[in-house]
Amino acid sequence: xxxxxxxxxxxxxxxxxxxxxxxxxxxxxxxxxxxxxxxxxxxxxxxxxxxxxxxxxxxxxxxxxxxxxxxxxxxxxxxxxxxxxxxxxxxxxxxxxxxxxxxxxxxxxxxxxxxxxxxxxxxxxxxxxxxxxxxxxxxx
Numbered sequence: 001x002x003x004x005x006x007x008x009x010x011x012x013x014x015x016x017x018x019x020x021x022x023x024x025x026x027x028x029x030x031x032x033x034x035x036x037x038x039x040x041x042x043x044x045x046x047x048x049x050x051x052x053x054x055x056x057x058x059x060x061x062x063x064x065x066x067x068x069x070x071x072x073x074x075x076x077x078x079x080x081x082x083x084x085x086x087x088x089x090x091x092x093x094x095x096x097x098x099x100x101x102x103x104x105x106x107x108x109x110x111x112x113x114x115x116x117x118x119x120x121x122x123x124x125x126x127x128x129x130x131x132x133x134x135x136x137x138x139x140x
Contacts, residue, residue: 043089053080068122075118079111086110 057076058065065072087095095103108115 045084045089049089050080050084053084064122068125071118071121071125074121075114078114078117082111082114083107 054073054076057080058069058072061072061076083092095106098106
């Protein structure tokens with residue numbers, strides 16, 4: 001091809017460059033939007049996150065979890081539902097990096113009512129259990 005034919009090839013086709021630029025800009029914009037949306041979704045709590053936290057809570061309650069499995073599960077659901085409502089996933093992940101004393105100081109007020117209810121339910125269940133386990137002495 002001669003130099004003149006090469007120059008004529010793009011002559012009058014500036015619109016093609018504009019279309020390519022607009023299309024590329026659109027793809028970049030939608031790609032960034034998808035990336036931002038994906039990151040937001042990663043920061044949101046999922047049902048699996050909730051189940052994992054509740055199961056971990058139940059397993060960490062020790063003897064109470066074994067003696068009172070239903071009460072413990074109710075407590076863990078109550079407390080973690082409040083935590084999930086209060087903190088984003090990112091905030092919670094930052095919280096659990098802190099020392100335990102600081103975690104307790106920050107999070108206890110959020111689920112204190114759940115804990116109080118749990119403690120009262122265990123006391124009630126313990127009293128009921130003690131009264132059924134006592135032997136009745138019969139005087140002859």
